[in-house]
Amino acid sequence: MRRIFPLTLTVVGLGLLLPTTASAQATDPPNATGACTATAALDNGTVIDPYVSSGVYEVPISGSASYSGSVPEVETPRPINGKVEILTPPGIPNISIDDDWTWDEPDATGLGESGEVSWDLPSVLPRGVQITVEGSHAENGTVVCEGSVTIEFEGGPFDSPLTPISLVGTALAGAGVFVAGLAKGGVK
């Protein structure tokens, strides 16, 4: 009987860890300021728009999307800059995937951009993990639009090899803590 209680606790604990099914439609309230537009229509039917909802948007690990964005400015040459970043825990630098995620032009003239983009991300990336992507755009040194959305890659935790590796690491580290707690010396 004494062994059943910890076993029950473990099962309940694992049940709490199981991922909940993500909603098909992003329903969180928007988290964006300014009069810009920014949308991306993914090939899985998801439409990402920070002015409609901040997420949670499901993104396939590989796919394509058509995107468009605009800024509410007069079409004259002007300095612009901006960035898109993946937020990380405090103390760890945020992640900008490549040069397309940051821009800094001294004499930009356009007011918008649209096009197609495709991606095929490494399978090692975790699935079902909520990732906050934050972006901002500045005109003449002043931020005119900023916002964030939360995405998660389609799939379950075990679609990424990181999960079993992490579980094994947890077990090994737990064994290390147990060994550290073993009494040495004792009665002589």
Added chain:
Amino acid sequence: MTVTTTATSAPQRGRPILGAFAGLFLGAFIALDLILFGVLPLESGLVWVIAVAGIVLGVALGVWAPFGRGAKDADPTPDVPDVPDDYDSAAITSDGA
């Protein structure tokens, strides 16, 4: 001459340094598990709290050393060799023959 044997009880300690490192890894891996299973968002600052809690747990267990005490404490008497069934003390003479 009388020889007196006394059992001295030395303080039992574990391995607090090992505990600190193992606890750090335990906390980090638990935080990673929680992120990978979608319990914590990627940017959560709780990962640091969990990592520090792992260090504290590892050091505490290393100092306290609660594991492995039972076997030693249950039978503190020194081991005595078993006496064979056919042992006959009368057969031993003063000259050892």
